[in-house]
Amino acid sequence: MEKEQVIYQLVVPGPIEDVEELRVLEWHGDVNQEFLVDELIVELETHKAIVEVRAGQRGFLRQVLGEAGSWEKIGKPLALLSDASDEAIPASLDGVAPLLAAFEVM
Known part of the structure; x- marks a missing residue:
């Protein structure tokens, strides 16, 4: 039986004390690039700190929703990733599971 993609x-990511939104600094990969567990996906910043977001599971970056330079609220989708590089992107984010990710405020 084939695994469902x-x-x-x-x-x-959040919560972060006294922070409601973060600015996207830099994506560390291009669309369709594979990320392995613990690889740096994106760097964000608060008004006082850098936040590194790392993959908590293997996946392919499929679509960037938060462009570099944009300020995004905690909990807002930044990107879509998938198990395979050819998985169809849904028209709506309703019911799309969160990617396991770890973040560190530096």
Whole structure:
């Protein structure tokens, strides 16, 4: 039996004390690039700190929703990732599971 492929959403991490939104600094990969567990996906910043977001599971970056330079609220989708590089992107984010991710405030 073939494993069902899944699309995941990477969201702005939180909670972070006294922070409601973060600015996207730099994506560390291009669309369709594979990320392995613990690889750096994106760097964000608060008004006082840098936040590194790392993959908590293997996946392919499929679509960037938060462009570099944009300020995004905690919990808002930043990108879509998938189990395979050819998985169809859904028209709506309703029901799209969150990607397991770890973040560190530096």
